[in-house]
Amino acid sequence: MFDYNSIIEIKNGNDKTLTNIYKTYRDEFIRWSARHYQCPEELAKDVYQVAIVIFYENIVNGKLTELKSSIKTYLFAIGKNKILEQNVEVKKQERMHENFVYEPIEHVQAEDREEVFTSVEKALSELGEPCKTLLELYYYKSYSIEQIANTLGYKGNDSAKTQKYKCLTRLKKMFAVQKFSSFN
Amino acid sequence: MESNESSFDLIERYVENKLSAEEKEVFENQLKEDQALREEMSSFKTVIGGIKSSQRSALLNQIKEVDAEMPKAMKTVSLFDFSMARKESIYWIAASIVLTLCIGGYFFSNQARKSDELFAQYFSPDTLKIKRLSPEVSNQYQKGNYAAAVKALNQLHKSFDDTTNATNLFYKGNAYLALKDPEKAIECFQKVLDSPNGVYKKESEWYLALSYVKAKKFKKARPILKNIASNSSHPYQKDAEDVLLKM
Numbered sequence: 430m431f432d433y434n435s436i437i438e439i440k441n442g443n444d445k446t447l448t449n450i451y452k453t454y455r456d457e458f459i460r461w462s463a464r465h466y467q468c469p470e471e472l473a474k475d476v477y478q479v480a481i482v483i484f485y486e487n488i489v490n491g492k493l494t495e496l497k498s499s500i501k502t503y504l505f506a507i508g509k510n511k512i513l514e515q516n517v518e519v520k521k522q523e524r525m526h527e528n529f530v531y532e533p534i535e536h537v538q539a540e541d542r543e544e545v546f547t548s549v550e551k552a553l554s555e556l557g558e559p560c561k562t563l564l565e566l567y568y569y570k571s572y573s574i575e576q577i578a579n580t581l582g583y584k585g586n587d588s589a590k591t592q593k594y595k596c597l598t599r600l601k602k603m604f605a606v607q608k609f610s611s612f613n
Numbered sequence: 614m615e616s617n618e619s620s621f622d623l624i625e626r627y628v629e630n631k632l633s634a635e636e637k638e639v640f641e642n643q644l645k646e647d648q649a650l651r652e653e654m655s656s657f658k659t660v661i662g663g664i665k666s667s668q669r670s671a672l673l674n675q676i677k678e679v680d681a682e683m684p685k686a687m688k689t690v691s692l693f694d695f696s697m698a699r700k701e702s703i704y705w706i707a708a709s710i711v712l713t714l715c716i717g718g719y720f721f722s723n724q725a726r727k728s729d730e731l732f733a734q735y736f737s738p739d740t741l742k743i744k745r746l747s748p749e750v751s752n753q754y755q756k757g758n759y760a761a762a763v764k765a766l767n768q769l770h771k772s773f774d775d776t777t778n779a780t781n782l783f784y785k786g787n788a789y790l791a792l793k794d795p796e797k798a799i800e801c802f803q804k805v806l807d808s809p810n811g812v813y814k815k816e817s818e819w820y821l822a823l824s825y826v827k828a829k830k831f832k833k834a835r836p837i838l839k840n841i842a843s844n845s846s847h848p849y850q851k852d853a854e855d856v857l858l859k860m
Contacts, residue, residue, distance in 0.1 A: 448679050459686045470686055478676045482669060531669075549663020550670070568661055569668035594618050601660050 431500045439488050442570070442580075451481050454501055458508055466512050473508075480507040483531055489571045552603035560596035567593060624654050628661075724829055731856055732827040738787045739816060745780045759788040775810045783813040786820055795828035815841075819849040822856075831860060 431450055438446040458477045462468035468476070484504055487493040496503065553561055559581055566572040566580065578589035626632050627640050644651055738759075743751045747769065753762040766785045771778060786801030802821040805813050818841055825834035838860075841853035 456686050481676055482673050546663045546666040549660055550667035553667055564664055565668050568664045594621055604660055
């Protein structure tokens with residue numbers, strides 16, 4: 430039903446394909462994890478939702494380039510890793526495959542992490558368009574400058590690039606403001 | 614491109630691994646020297662991290678919205694009452710169960726094979742005293758119709774004669790073993806051993822041990838077999854020794 434073409438569609442920005450994949454295998458995943466790991470329904474659902482996001486990220490950031498098994502198998506493997514992640518001993522032994530966990534968002538200190546990201550998130554929402562979409566497309570969906578120029582209708586790559594720089598600069602300023610305001 | 618933008622551009626290309634080996638080395642040296650550059654890099658990574666994180670959350674929320682519009686998954690009888698157990702312990706318990714089952718499963722299949730092999734090698738239904746049985750039972754038993762023999766035995770009333778009772782029990786046990794029902798065989802042979810008079814005691818010991826082997830209850834079989842093996846007048850002494858070696 431879903432094959433490598435679906436992956437290409439997702440990479441090209443087709444969200445419907447991703448949601449269809451989600452809908453197709455959800456119930457099966459819940460049953461599978463209940464049977465194999467005694468995982469309660471609500472938790473299985475959470476795990477499955479995270480697995481879909483990781484699956485998506487692997488597609489857009491280029492980690493998933495070829496599919497050796499089916500999409501379902503790949504998805505379930507991510508889910509299984511997530512379930513077993515809870516058990517530290519198993520985690521050490523199995524050496525979690527790096528493609529089956531969230532890509533670590535680096536650099537920020539662990540304690541500050543939540544606060545910092547929340548501040549950036551707020552600043553992002555206040556940034557407005559087209560900046561919010563532009564930054565999202567480039568930094569999360571891994572669009573190239575060319576793709577962004579096409580999607581958002583810029584005259585050329587340089588134009589898109591400059592706009593990106595301006596948006597990011599504005600975001601940094603707003604984030605700095607957010608950061609200070611959180612101390613008040 | 615103004616200098617700020619070009620500086621930013623350099624940082625971004627470094628982070629995206631788009632610099633050549635030389636350019637990379639130059640940049641890394643610059644980083645060592647230039648505090649301002651380091652700070653700029655740090656704030657760049659923080660902001661990008663924030664964008665990624667917020668988009669990740671946004672996607673997750675979108676998925677949850679899709680989920681909310683789907684029909685409910687299923688009525689499950691959950692093995693763990695979620696309200697009672699902490700999340701972490703559920704996964705730990707689940708994972709440890711999985712591991713135990715894997716290990717147990719492997720151990721079990723080995724023991725199962727051994728049990729079947731030993732049983733097949735050493736069991737044959739006793740026929741020495743079947744003439745003492747009622748003709749109907751004896752008939753079925755000799756033909757190998759063990760289920761019919763058991764049925765006929767079950768229909769007999771308990772006799773006043775202990776020997777008759779012991780005979781019936783002993784052969785019922787044998788029939789059950791032939792039918793590969795060691796649990797019922799164990800009951801029979803145990804009763805014979807518990808009965809007041811002395812008939813079939815040695816034989817029942819041996820068959821009881823075999824029943825335990827078939828039932829994979831090696832811990833129970835062993836002491837009985839050791840007892841037999843140490844008894845030079847026991848008809849099954851040698852057999853018991855052999856089985857012990859192979860267990």
